[in-house]
Amino acid sequence: MNKSELLAAIAEKTNQSKAATGEFLDATIAVIEAAVASGDPVALVGFGTFKAAPRAAREGKNPKTGEKISIAATTVPRFTAGAGFKAMVAGAKAKKPAKK
Template identity: 45%
Template sequence: MNKTELVAAIAADVDLSKADTARVLESVLESLTKALTRGETVQLIGFGSFAVASRPERAGRNPSTGEQMTIKASKSPKFTAGKALKDAVNASA
């Protein structure tokens, strides 16, 4: 499912126009991004949690030359599925 299909599914579910639904979805994603940028954790009970994980600086190799290099420290968004989401996915398997 891509973003357009998600907007269409939500719009049909809640009886809103696709334009209004797209604005709501954009707002939700922007709010999630802002919270993660501030280093906050976003918990959606029953769905899951979004958090920021730190990766330390480490040694690596350039795959094309084999030369050793240092990979900079970075932050990465992480998602942890909640119990209800895990149960729903496993029930359909």
């Protein structure tokens, strides 16, 4: 599902226009990004938590030349799924037949 399909589904479920739904979704994403960027986690009970997580410095390899390179430490966004979301996904997988 891409963003336009998500907007259409939300608009249909909430009986709102796609334009209003788009503004709401964009504002929600902007607030989550700003909070996580400033170091505050955003927890949506049952869905999950968005937070900033440190990533240690490490050695990598240039795939083109095979030369070792050093990758600096940084902070990355991380999402941890909540129990309700995990259960829903696990239940959905259990109902689908296995691919051959």
